[in-house]
Amino acid sequence: MKQTLIAPSVLSMDYSRMEQETRELNESGAKWLHFDVMDGSFVPNLTFGPDILKGFRKASDLFMDVHVMINDPEFFMDRFYEAGADNYTFHEEAVKDKAKIVTMAEHAHELGKSVGISIKPATPIEYLKPYLSLFDVFLIMSVEPGFGGQKFKPESADRIRTLRGWLDEAGLSSHIEVDGGINAETAKIVKEAGADVLVAGSYVFRSNIREAVKSLE
Numbered sequence: 001m002k003q004t005l006i007a008p009s010v011l012s013m014d015y016s017r018m019e020q021e022t023r024e025l026n027e028s029g030a031k032w033l034h035f036d037v038m039d040g041s042f043v044p045n046l047t048f049g050p051d052i053l054k055g056f057r058k059a060s061d062l063f064m065d066v067h068v069m070i071n072d073p074e075f076f077m078d079r080f081y082e083a084g085a086d087n088y089t090f091h092e093e094a095v096k097d098k099a100k101i102v103t104m105a106e107h108a109h110e111l112g113k114s115v116g117i118s119i120k121p122a123t124p125i126e127y128l129k130p131y132l133s134l135f136d137v138f139l140i141m142s143v144e145p146g147f148g149g150q151k152f153k154p155e156s157a158d159r160i161r162t163l164r165g166w167l168d169e170a171g172l173s174s175h176i177e178v179d180g181g182i183n184a185e186t187a188k189i190v191k192e193a194g195a196d197v198l199v200a201g202s203y204v205f206r207s208n209i210r211e212a213v214k215s216l217e
């Protein structure tokens with residue numbers, strides 16, 4: 001079984017205590033930091049751009065995992081890598097010309113970067129099948145993207161199980177990341193289904209960061 005990586009989502013941070021909470025994250029045992037980018041169009045919320053990522057990059061050596069919920073992920077890809085993204089995950093639904101999905105993944109690898117693809121809960125898992133060998137990260141949304149603090153959709157476990165089965169059959173050890181409603185209870189369910197990267201926002205920031213991360217591992 002792959003090691004479980006915890007990716008606290010800075011969407012749930014207390015922005016009046018950013019310095020202190022970033023320090024706590026650095027010391028929490030988490031290996032990744034999840035950075036949610038929203039454009040107010042692909043999802044009904046607005047968050048951060050590359051300049052804010054640059055600030056986190058300066059303050060942390062954690063693996064910067066950028067998840068863009070935006071309509072034009074191709075336009076911003078290089079900007080986020082230049083700002084310090086280690087991984088850049090974009091949505092299958094946001095790319096109308098599907099040939100671009102392939103060229104974007106190839107471009108990221110030419111830069112020596114990790115790249116991911118994500119789908120919303122209502123998008124059939126089969127939509128990921130053509131891209132299995134192209135991506136380092138497959139991000140399964142287990143809530144409707146846009147906001148933290150929502151309830152985990154239980155059907156996500158079967159979607160993860162199916163995807164892990166396809167990756168295993170193809171001899172691929174890519175990451176399956178799950179995002180939305182993760183807590184100590186749902187973490188067990190998604191790990192058992194085959195996820196190895198767990199994004200957690202409200203669960204981590206609502207309590208003691210280090211203890212919350214530990215309880216998810």
Ligand SMILES: O=C(CO)[C@@H](O)[C@H](O)COP(=O)(O)O
Pocket residue numbers: 009011012034036067143144145146147148149150179180181182199200201202203
């Ligand atoms: O991308 C998103 C929401 O769109 C997530 O990363 C949330 O930030 C996760 O928050 P919790 O569900 O863990 O509170």
